[in-house]
Amino acid sequence: MFALADCNNFYPSCERLFRPDLEGRPIIVLSNNDGCVIARSNEAKALGIPMGLPFFKLDPKQRRQMVVYSSNYALYGDLSRRVMQVLTTFAPRIEVYSIDECFLDLSGVADPIGEGQRIARTVRQWTGIPVSVGIAPTKTLAKLANRLAKKGQSPDGPVLDWSRLEDPAATLAGIAVEDVWGIGQRWGKRLRALGIADALAVRAAEPRWLRQQFGVVLERLGWELRGRSCLPLAALQPPRQQILVSRSFGAAVSTLPALRAAVTRFATRAGEKLRAQGRCAPALTVFIQTDPFDPARPFYANALTLPFAIPTQDSAALIRQAIRGIERLFRPGDAYRKAGVLLPDLRAAEPGPSDLFADPIADQAAARRMAALDAINRRFGRDTLRVASEMIGTGWQRRAGRMSPSSTTRWSALPTVRAC
């Protein structure tokens, strides 16, 4: 038995936490550079604001009705951690599936609905974030159950138990094929062309035929809709296979120093993630691209992968390689809009030299340097210590003009409460 706990409109709910006056008002949250709408409150959805809408295309009249936020990942990440921490107390095994979703193993629970209600109530009370809970014998059905609960189609409030549905077939028939977890636009189109337009039709399809037509992924999905679990709970997070840090720039960048500064930042961040995961990188890919939407100039995008003699965890090595790469990719005269650093093919960081010609003394010194850097930044805040080459060029930093305070992760942003 699986439960899926999914936070309702997570980012807007986070924003409301310290702004209870925003309850009932339409809220949208924007992507990096305040580019696109990436989250909406129910009120904003009701106004017809689509997901992914470029913010500048929102008509000014609607914009004025809306409370608009830049995304504040420090806030969302911290609140997510708190929600997951509460969920941990409800099941022996949980799978944190995304920033706002978590599967729980409810096997053996006598009263799943009661338990689901306790989960929703406790998360709400302890963190202030509203959640819905879908319960079912497979993850795919739990996803659907959760969706129905969110739409208010459950007699049990924020909780819906699939096995208690009066007419599951009719329910499945009411779910468009693209709304099933694992079926996107492409497959949705192909399925529709084959006469399969809703979840019920997917369930009715012969799983072996689904495999023939689409591969094993869709076959599993077919079984899951039939109530046979094929997607186990992944309680242990497998280590990352790659780390990507990339950003669109706040403005077009056409100078090498600014690009060096940007990739220094990206490589630094990639190094932090790498060490936090206990992984090391055998190579580094750096990429840049110009504005893909500018009809006046040709689009240019290029990437370069540079190997390390020995897989590394050292930010200094990552940065050197990233700068070397960007200098080779750079073409004078181009106006770049985006760059990034990718660490592919990660492997476990193993102690000791792994190469006959390695310099163990220097390696240990580098490891200690990185450990000190991470410890200082952890204690005093990210970016307390930075690499100088990050600061020699500007103009690439993101725009985020509507950011709320990081009320749970910065002392200076602690809210003040006045008693009257």
Place this chain on the structure above:
DNA sequence: TCTGGGGTCCTAGGACCC
């Protein structure tokens, strides 16, 4: 003027091995 970021899995085909 203004268009996000970060991941995973599966499959097919080619190269190569014995």
Place this chain on the structure above:
DNA sequence: TCTGGGGTCCTAGGACCC
């Protein structure tokens, strides 16, 4: 005239997720 069988590894591309 006739030309095996069984396997691994790697990569690129396509699909998906939030």
